[in-house]
Amino acid sequence: MILIFSSCAKDELPVIQFSDRSSENTVPEEFTKKIVLETMEATWCPYSPEGDHIAEQNKEEFGANRFEYVVYHYPHDDIMHLEKSLPNIRELLNGSFPCGRVDRLGDKPIYRNLWAQTATQRFENEALCGLALDASHIEGNVLNLKVDLGIGASELDEWDLPEDVYKLQVLVIEKEQSGEEGHWQVSAYNEFAASPFYQRGNPIKDYVHRNVLVDILGEPTGDIVDIKNLSSGSKVSYNYQMDLSGCDSDLRFVAMVYIHNPSTADPTTRRNIVLNSQFVVLGSLQPFD
DSSP states (O other): OEEEEEESSTTOOOOEEEOOOOOOOOOOSSOOOOEEEEEEEOTTOTTHHHHHHHHHHHHHHHOTTTEEEEEEEOSSSOTTOOGGGHHHHHHHOOSSSSEEEETTOSSSOEEGGGHHHHHHHHHTSOOOEEEEEEEEEEETTEEEEEEEEEEOSSOGGGTOOOSOEEEEEEEEEEEEEOOSGGGOBOOSOTTOTTSTTTTSOSSBTTOOEEEEEEEEESSTTOEEOOGGGOOTTOEEEEEEEEEOTTOOSOEEEEEEEEEEOOOOSSGGGOOOEEEEEEEEETTOEEOOO
16 A cells, blocks of 8 residues: 655655555445546637536536546646646647547547547446545545555456556546636637627636646656456555645545556557546545445
């Protein structure tokens, strides 16, 4: 079991230690397939409001218990950019935006009109593993986040998993951010009557940015997990610490187990894909489901 320390101060590096904290979660025979959409926006991009609106629509369509989205902010001239997110941006979201990756599928981000279609296809896949999150243990200003990775009852030999690197990624998002001039959102839709942003102004001064990525727990691209050597019905636990000083209370944690193979020369052989994910709000517990 691993304990990794993080903080709302974005320039700190994780400190890896050991922990013996146990879990009461029982691994089920089957898991619910859950989806993560990762998008990139910028306060100066006039099309970002539509991307945010579509992502929120997708979440309402599929249900907040099965679908979550994470918004990365562009690394130039955007005060909401998280420096630690640069490796993910370069690897996953390097394209025009607002663009996005559904379950990190494919070799490039896709346009917003394809997010729902791709998510629907991903929901048809069997969830071969699952996650349980416990964000209820807070001592002073320190959160002790427990992540359990469970393997389903089906024989692992039937998975035919490729010999790639498997990682656990834990992202921290803030439900809403708004504020002074740095949060104002440039908009292309002020004169577009069919848009929900019609006559909201350009820039939109009271714009509320949703699901903003504010921290990454552990390594920037995730922590390696030895999933291929786990037996059916087993689980492994990971502990993360996060200093909540200076953080808002509307934090949500998005954890995912994914295949990480970004450097293959032939894009058709890249296997970046999320096996499954899980979500929990600060102060709550989400068991295996």
